[in-house]
Amino acid sequence: MTLYTRKSVMRGMITLFLILGFIAQRVEAQHYSGRIQDKETAHALIGVEVLTERGHRLARTDDQGLFSFDYPVDSLRVILSADSYRQRRVTLYSGRVLEFRLQPLQTELQEVTITGHGGTRGNNTFGYSPADVKGIATLAGEVDVMRYPQILPGVSQGMEGGMGFYVRGAGNGNNRTELDGIPIPAPTHLFGLFSIFHPDMVGQSTFQMGGITASSGDFTSSLLQIRSRRPSARRYKGSFALSPLMIGGSLEGYITRDKLTFQVAGRSSLLRPEFLLLRLLVGKDNISGDFNPQAQDLYGKLRWEISAEHSLEALLFGSHDYFSYLPEEEPNTERNKISLGWINKALKASWLYTPSKHLTLETSVYYTDCGTRQAQVSDGDWGVHKGLMMGSEKKELALRSHLTTRIHDIDLGMGIDLRQQRFRPMVQTLSVEGNKARDWRPAFTTTIASVFAEGVYRRPHYAVQGGIRYDLFRSHERHISHNIDLRLKGSLPLTRELGVEATYDRLTQYQHTLEGLPIGWSLDLIVPASQRFRPEHADQWYLGGFWSTPDLSVSLGGYYRRLSNLTAYRSWLNQFSLHNVSWEGDITTGRGNSYGLELWIEKRQGRLTGSLSYTLSRTTRTFSELNGGQSYPFSFDRTHILNVQSRYETIHTARREQHLTLAGYLTSGNTMTIPIASYQAEELPFWNTQKGGILVPPEQEHHATTRTEMSTMNAYRLPPYIRLDLGYSFLWRREKVTHELGISIYNVLNRRNPYLIFHENGRWRQLSLLSIVPSVRWEIRF
Template identity: 25%
Template sequence: MNAFLRNIWVVLLLFPLCLQAQNQKLTVSGYIKDVKNGEGLIGASVFVKELMTGTTTNTYGFYSLTVPKGNYTLVVSSVGYRKSIREIKLTEQSLSLNLELQEDGQELEEVVVKAKREDDNVKSMEMSVNKVEMKTIKKIPALLGEVDLVRAIQFLPGVTTVGEGASGFNVRGGGVDQNLILLDDAPVYNSSHLFGFFSVFNPDAVKDVKLIKGGVPAQYGGRASSILDVKMKEGNAKELEINGGIGVIFSRLSIEAPIVKDKASFIVAARRSYIDILAKPFLTGNNAGSSFNFYDLTAKVNYNIDNKNTVFLSGYFGRDVFGQDFGFNWGNSTLSGRWNHVFSDKLFLNTTAFYSNYDYALDSDLKNKRPNNAFKWSSNITNLSIKPDFTYYISPNNTLTFGGQVLTYNFKPGAATATSEGESRSFGQERKNGIESSIYVGDEWKISPKFSVQYGLRFSRYDYSSQEDFYYQRKYVGVSADFPSGYDLTYIPNTKGKTIQTYQNLEPRFSMNYNTGDNSSIKASYNRLAQYVHLMSNTAASTPLDVWTSSTNNIKPQVADQVALGYFQNFGDNMYEASAEVFYKEMQNQIDYADRANLFLNPYFEKDLLFGKGRAYGLELFVKKNRGKLTGWISYTLQRSEKKIDALNNGNWYFSRYDRTHTLNMLAQYEINKKWSFGANFAYITGVPYTLPEQQFVVEGQVYPYIPAGTRGNFRVPAYHRLDVSATKKNKKALFGKGESEWVFSIYNLYNRRNPFSIYTRPNETNPAQTEAVQLSIIGSFVPAVTYNFKF
């Protein structure tokens, strides 16, 4: 296998050089940036008018276009920017051409029409992909008036959550852990602050947001459902810029400025909630001294060494704190370093190295008042990685990508220390280690003006080892009260550092686009994704205290195969865009849990796991209005998500806890004039499946609910629906009479809906022989808010 992989690398490295030697055409290449701040523009269109062909810029604003010798008109455009038209001569040698585009706020509507590449959503290879501009996200009415990236993407088709107060999101019937969330290529394991009400992404520091639900390119891997790729701003390379906001629950401030004008810049963005500060005067007695806050810091610096080399360094650190004497905290930290190198006008390299850590801690004695009687629990997952990605621009109709990654995992599933009367005892799970190695190659080829394909292959390998002196092998012993899963574990001696289990997967990828007309196309895709990490949670909603663990000799990697077919159509000179997609996804090695499974601090938890298969399928409809005073979209998803595990539900298919049959989202933004604008969004979602007792026993007047063994999802929580509204008033000046500012007034849950989060049963207070169902609502009323944003 090692020889095979080595040969692949040789082919990948030599193939572009051979193509370059054979190609006698000339190339124009360079960077497209924002003239105001020097940020590279992602997805800007570079179009040769005479040849009716073109390309788009990559994540860093780099483009390369190879054409026959001659004189041409180059048209460069991007959404929200004025066009740049240049006459170029390609007669003797290739040309390096860097351009800067100017944003045009005074003629916004006209600019959008001109700048948007014709039928971009129809003619591009991407399907099952949603890109949401930060300008749009910032106008969406939000809880307590605070802009939130993760809550905004939940208005897109195929995206849901199990309820308010739940961490993360679900895509096409998948679990929270099946989403790879990247911040400048570093994975973020918990994307939520404040138990899911806010995300860790500071909107003032975010440059680009892309959600990939299907047709996943070969360079991505590691999760079974989706990729949320978030890119940070690089910092204003032209002048000092300050952004901020003062809200009901937290405030934020970002500063960006050049270090060396047009060569190096930085951005630093910080947020801090002050719930605990506002509540402090009202907390007395046992509640005095309670902590309930979150904070984060985001920073990035870049240096353009020369036309061929640019380096970036970015980082994130955030933490939530909750508790009084007894409490817990959790947080993410990431550090990413990147090097962009242009080998030639056709070969581009981005090398990324990153560190990522997610940890949480539980402490019964936060203030160290009872050190002789305390309980402490901690857990974390840490990554280190190196990842080179090459792009070779063969021609305007053919782009080759290839690269690889080595990613290390260090798992601390859970370690606890209990102290009683001064005597301490430690218990929990030992550390686990994993190394995920991968290589990939992909090609996007425009075969004809009507037909394009994107295909690729990814090879991934995972090596698992443990720091324990022994490991366990599952064995079937039969279902009993002591073994509800039917499995026990056999002790096997272990040599620390030795590889216990190796898994390998080939992950093919394929997408196609057939243009059926000037403004319509049919797209199809297939991808296989392998996932080697798992989130252990047997609750309805994921929480910060859930445990991440490795694939082991007992836990196989999750593998998902998905096919999708879509029709895309634009109307009214691209004013309206519409799409309809159907998808079907099969998943192997899906995990569920035996009744009464104990997952936390249990070194033997693998015996309580049950394995089977899953499937998800559905229809997604999307209609969007791109310009005019009224803009927005409507999305509808009809979906089913199911599992089949022999030991559960009599071996029949049952609804997964992420199943949502109907999801309807409507979002509208209306601009009255330059001073006032309004926004509204409405969501209707079918309730999630829930397991409740179907029978009860009465013993000596006391009722005991009974759920038959293996029952899953026998009831469904009532539907969720909510309406939010907002009004934004722009001011001419901000602080100290400079810059610009705005007031944002919003009402979350306008008509006071008490949406159910969960339902549980309990004995009736007046008649204990009867059982009553109780509905729990996280937000049971409307929530008004006001926020002041400023920029100068």
């Protein structure tokens, strides 16, 4: 009994000492925090890893460049590591908020072999670099920074292979894409197959779905901010790349060392030369018609470092897309040449003033011009040429000033944003034997004056972020309205690895995108808000939790979004009518709702890295003039969306790297309206008289005497979408040049995923857009 008691006492004392030791360790754990910025621009750096000297990750900076963690010592030596920046060893002291600046590497971003990782924990803000999207298979083989958002939770892809994406139930036209703060309305090439941003010009990108910065406005869904790279100030660098669709290159360097630097980058499509070569090889008689696709983009930046406090920057950016098809000439047959196209033009000049590490003022002026065109030219009766062209234009002139500073433990940002926009939603040109009669639709000029302020306050056990944006909107009818947007975000760490996050966003958009086919392409008509078609509004709530270790990150949360003042065509066929140029009478207004659960899992370290995203959601639309006023599923209301990305490093040496990538996609099918019945109708009045003995084609006779009953709006769901992509990349480093070869196979399973179904000649038929598509891209950097 005594022995048993002694053993019990000993066990109790050991247990007590272990508990006290654990408590002491928790009590003695010291809090560390700080902020990391770009040394040259003073911009906050997202995704910087704070590592121990043995490589253990302690923290990662968020979208404000801030980090915090607990560690049981009074001071700690750490390594700051980020893509495209020099590593830095610094000493942290507990209880002190320190600021550090990292020097950009004087080598190209692609030469950095560290793979970037998401910017913050949670399902609302994701920071990434071009290195993160290299493993994503694309149709064009191009490294595309706009591909990354499509693999995230809460995002539904538009047309297969395209760049359109629908975030948390909103439309593609509700997203905003910015290049260094400049809005780019039509950011895609070749009907949305890939973006217009050359990968060599891109530094960091940030994609926000909730808790969005108040410095940007005029959207109701997501914000994609693309930040261009800093040109090299000490050496000349360049690249050349070739893929089946594009040829391109870049060059950067200095005009005056460490003072005046430049960068240019551009690409051009190879489809037209490839078509002409194919016609030469197989013979003109074996290829019907003339096919002329064009796609180009050009980027240029000039930066002048006047002093340590002052710098000036000028940016030029443009893109051009054109597609036409002319069938072969046949006797007694009218030929129709169909052409489509769109352009982007952007100019920006900015002044950056940094009097101290706690104060930055950036003032800029920019001008953008976006235009679209659809045309049809035909050889009519007796050889008379006639044509019809429709298009739209949007021009914007803006002045922005943004101040960032730090007061005690609060990071503050504030500024003004003045914009004048000019819309011309419809342009018509009629030609008869070369004589043109233009019917320019009226131009609509609107003005938006905005003031915004936001701040971030962080303590060891919580963080609060808030922003407010006031907009004064003057419509083309000279009607003035006032709107206040709110952006709120809070996070509460429960343990070192576990925490919760909540956001609320009130967003306003002062333009409407009239989407035709559910594609998400750049030809969608953009019209200004007015008293009749009021600005769109969105309210979004999000609540979720996150769990993170140095190797693995998991987040799970739910959202609810409410949309109002949405616009839609009464019939999307009106988008393609060459005889109807009155958009005002073709659209109606309504509302929308969306809610869902989002899961994001990411493995960051080791030879095998990857991510998994899953979304369970429901999205509806309600328009009084559609579907009898009853709510109906949105076209991209996909109940289940599952994306899996993986990358395995097969070889890694000082001179060679090889990676294998595998990606899988499984989503619910789109919804659509289908015919469910047909019946014989009364013959049209005077139908037999009008025929007058002329032979009427059977199809025309059928449509004249048969009526079709359609289902309710989007009542039919297509079969699930399934796709598997495979890729392999080779990297060779030489003394002065680096070669990279990427091989990818899109849709390895060669599955014919349905885009839509239709009933023809008594049978149901399916339209599929893409089958298996192999691609290769070679790049050399020097």
